[in-house]
Amino acid sequence: MEVALSDEARRLVALFEDETGAAVRDCVVDDEHDRLVYLVAAGDMPDAIGPGGEAVRRVEDRLDREIRLVEDAETAADFVANALSPAAVYNVTISENGDTVAYVEVAQADRGVAIGEGGKNIEAARTLAKRHFGVDGIELP
Incomplete structure (x- = not known):
C-alpha cells in the first residue's frame, strides 16, 4: 500500500535516514505522546539502532523527542x-x-x-x- 506522508513526516524520514543510514518506509508523528514512530525497512534495524543504541539516541537528542522503531515485515x-x-x-x-x-x-x-x-x-x-x-x-x- 502506498502511504502519503505529510511534509513534516517526509522531513523527519530524511533526517533519520541521513543520520542512521537505515531505510525508513513510514513515520507516524504522535504529538499526543511527543514521540515519533519510524517504520524501518526489514533488515535495516541494526543501522537504525546503531552500536549500543547510539544512532537512534543521536536522532532523539537532535529532535528532542522519543523515538519508537518498528521493523517492516512481509506478512x-x-x-x-x-x-x-x-x-x-x-x-x-x-x-x-x-x-x-x-x-x-x-x-x-x-x-x-x-x-x-x-x-x-x-x-x-x-x-x-x-x-x-x-x-x-x-x-x-
Missing part, C-alpha cells in the same frame, strides 16, 4: 508482531470477516508493554497495520 501477522515488540507475541491470527482484525496472543506479563502507557503502543501498531496491510483493528483477547 500482516509478522508486521503486527513487530509493531508490538518488545512484547512477547506468541501468535497473531488475521481474521477477515468484513473487517480485517489481527487477534494477538501476548505473554500475560507483556500485555502492558504491548498496550503502552495510555494505549500509545497499540495505537501506533494499529495505525501502521492499517496503512501497510489494511488491518482494521488489533485485539488482545
